[in-house]
Amino acid sequence: MEPKMFCYQCQETAGCTGCTQAGVCGKKPDVAAMQDLLVYVTRALSAVTTRLRAEGREISPEVNHLITLNLFTTITNANFDKEAITARVRDTLAIKAELLAQVAQPESLPEAARWAGGEAEFESKAAQVGVLSTKDEDIRSLRELITYGLKGLSAYSKHANALLQEDTEVDAFLQRALAATLDDRLTADDLVALTLETGKYGVSGMALLDKANTGAYGNPSVxxxxxxxxxxxxxxxxxxxxxxxxxxxxxxxxxxxxxxxxxxxxxxxxxxxxxxxxxxxxxxxxxxxxxxxxxxxxxxxxxxxxxxxxxxxxxxxxxxxxxxxxxxxxxxxxxxxxxxxxxxxxxxxxxxACQPPQEIERGEIVGGFAHAQVLALADQIVEAVTSGAIRKFVVMAGCDGRAKSRNYYTEFAKALPRDAVILTAGCAKYKYNKLDLGDINGIPRVLDAGQCNDSYSLAVIALKLKEVFGLEDINDLPIVYNIAWYEQKAVIVLLALLYLGVKNIHLGPTLPAFLSPNVSKVLVDRFGIAGIGTVEDDLELFFGPERSAG
The missing domain is CATH 3.40.50.2030 (Rossmann fold)
Incomplete structure (x- = not known):
């Protein structure tokens, strides 16, 4: 009999409530169970490393890398190999046992940190420690929001580590926050504060990766x-x-x-x-x-x-x-x-031994508008904004996915006023990056900064424009946010934008299933988070009824 599952970490989760029979992604319940257990033991190891840091001990880069890779392994669509995930559980428990022996008062740590079950217990333990093991809906929602943000942060940290770049403060925070999701003393208010702190370190993690990529490979150019x-x-x-x-x-x-x-x-x-x-x-x-x-x-x-x-x-x-x-x-x-x-x-x-690829299309895609390239065009862009040639920038970063409702983003891009420029990063761009949307005074109307992690470039660009125009509030810029999300790297990007003070972000094609009604209300009331509507209604919302034709 296969174990039961519950997973709602991605946008395509069944019925926008949760996958309970098998993952929409294709993950089987037994694999999902091992994934839940890997998250649990990684939280436990993080509780140990956080305590050791508080006692003045250093944590080795190898342990930091293990925790980072564990979380990355559990991101949607990353790893479907039960044996590989089980092996990571075993390795994590072994390292936890070694480090736990160095803790002054191990009995004061959460039960998870002291659990040392053998492989014969893995399946039964996994059934006890999944998402639904947190009974309070709002606490569960916030814990998962933080965890998914940390999964996204782990992905960016891992890529930076691969280029031999480290940020021990990011590692320490990631582990401290992960450990905090085991702490039943924390209130909803405590977890809301930790959610925003996760966004702060999301900015640091993306900056680290940007430094790693550009240091190794140069600044992207058109x-x-x-x-x-x-x-x-x-x-x-x-x-x-x-x-x-x-x-x-x-x-x-x-x-x-x-x-x-x-x-x-x-x-x-x-x-x-x-x-x-x-x-x-x-x-x-x-x-x-x-x-x-x-x-x-x-x-x-x-x-x-x-x-x-x-x-x-x-x-x-x-x-x-x-x-x-x-x-x-x-x-x-x-x-x-x-x-x-x-x-x-x-x-x-x-x-x-293989045949060459079969041609499926011809032409070319223009990209390379990361922050260094866009800032090199700053005078041209400022002039276009000042003269009214560019009325607004529309951030359409994020993820693509299978749902037909995502065709909204193609239609939205087509219908944008001709004086609007799209800023994008991530695979969401495939909904419109092959459309002929033209340019404004030589500036392409789709500026692709790169991968999902290059959403950092979009934040840098926004902050620089805020400085150039002498604005007090980033929300006074002529920028609107209409972001598509799919998985956990989009979550850390969202939290990073919230930390930077960006408000009125629209998320689609649906709001995350892991947000409880009360947590959703906090995001709406404090940050103006909203979903998407029809293309026509959203264009009117962003540009007013007098907008020019697309």
């Missing part, structure tokens, strides 16, 4: 990315990890194998360091949810570096490889930790 195909066999790289891509590009030089990006890896083309590779030929396909069709036609092997896996079809399952936090049963996993060189020779051999 780039035209081909979306056709070449004549050589290829490897398709999906996910978000730029270090994985760099290693693969180096190892494929002179092999006759081309490298293509997919979905969130598209922005790699904007970095100068990657543009020097002659076999880095373009982007193939669209957002993550179309991969079943696009992976089939690609013909060559696919490397999933992070989350966004859709359970593969048999036609290409043997061509799907995973690495890092990603995993899928029956698919080959490429090992390698932080600071280690991964061996991609198996993918390269596999690619050489």
């Amino acid at each position: 780039t035209r990315v081909p979306i056709g195909v070449g004549k050589n066999p290829g490897i398709l790289v999906s996910g978000h990890d730029l270090r994985d891509l760099e290693m693969l590009l180096k190892q494929t030089q002179g092999t006759g194998v081309d490298i293509y990006t997919h979905s969130e890896m598209l922005p790699a083309h904007y970095y100068p360091a990657f543009q020097k590779y002659p076999n880095f030929v373009g982007n193939y396909g669209n957002a993550w949810w179309k991969q079943k069709e696009e992976f089939e036609t690609f013909n060559g092997p696919i490397l999933m570096t992070t989350n966004c896996i859709v359970p593969p079809k048999d036609s290409y399952r043997d061509r799907l490889y995973t690495t890092g936090a990603a995993g899928y049963p029956g698919c080959r996993h490429i090992p390698g930790g932080i600071g280690e060189e991964k061996d991609f020779s198996a993918l390269i051999r596999h690619a050489k």
Whole structure:
């Protein structure tokens, strides 16, 4: 008999209430149970590390990395491999036991920190410690909101760590906040404050990753990315990890194998360091949810570096490889930790035996408008705003997904007034980044900053414009926020924006199921959070009834 499950961490959760039979993502109940247990033991380890820090002890980078990778592993669509998740539970318990022995008064720690069950108990323990184990709806909602924000933060920290960048303050906070979700003494008000503090460290985490990426690969610049195909066999790289891509590009030089990006890896083309590779030929396909069709036609092997896996079809399952936090049963996993060189020779051999990719579209995508590039255009942008050529910026960052209701974002982009410019980051852009929306005085009407983590660039741009225009309040800028969300990295971006003081953010296509009515009311009352309506109604809300035609 399979264990029961309850999961509502993503936007597509069943009925916008929770997946209880099997995950809409494709996750089976037994895998979801091990995921719940991994979160539980990671909270427990975090309680131990937080206490040790309070006692003046240092926590090793290896333990920090373990906690970060544990959380990343539990993000939606990252890892479907029960054995891999179970192994992480075992490793975490072993390290927790070692560190617990160093705590002065271990009996004062939460029960979770002292639990040391064997593998025979994993299934029964998992059934006790899932989301619904917190009975109070509002406390549960806030704990999960914080946890999902921390999962998003862990993803950004892990990518920075892969480029040998660390922020021990971010690590310490992540563990302290995770431990706090075990503390029954904390009130709803305490947890609301911790939610905003999570947003503060979300800004720090995104800044760390921005520093890591630009330090390693240069500042993104305006780039035209081909979306056709070449004549050589290829490897398709999906996910978000730029270090994985760099290693693969180096190892494929002179092999006759081309490298293509997919979905969130598209922005790699904007970095100068990657543009020097002659076999880095373009982007193939669209957002993550179309991969079943696009992976089939690609013909060559696919490397999933992070989350966004859709359970593969048999036609290409043997061509799907995973690495890092990603995993899928029956698919080959490429090992390698932080600071280690991964061996991609198996993918390269596999690619050489495959046909070149089948062409599915032609043309190019323009991107590369991260903060350094946009600030280089600051005078031009300020002039356009001052003259009225640009009336408003519309932040349409976030995630794409399967729901038909997400077509709203395509129609919204098409219907925007011609004096509006879209600022975007994340895979939400695939809803409109191939539309011909033109430009304003040479400024494209879609400015793509990059991956979801590059939402940091959008915050930097907003803060700089606030300074340039001499405004006291960031909300006085001609910027509106109409954000699509799907998973936990979007949660940390939202919390970061709230910490920065941004109000009146619209979230869609639905509000998160994990927000209880009372928590939703707090977000509405304090921050003006709202859902989306019809395209027509929302355009009138943002631009007024006198708006110009789209």
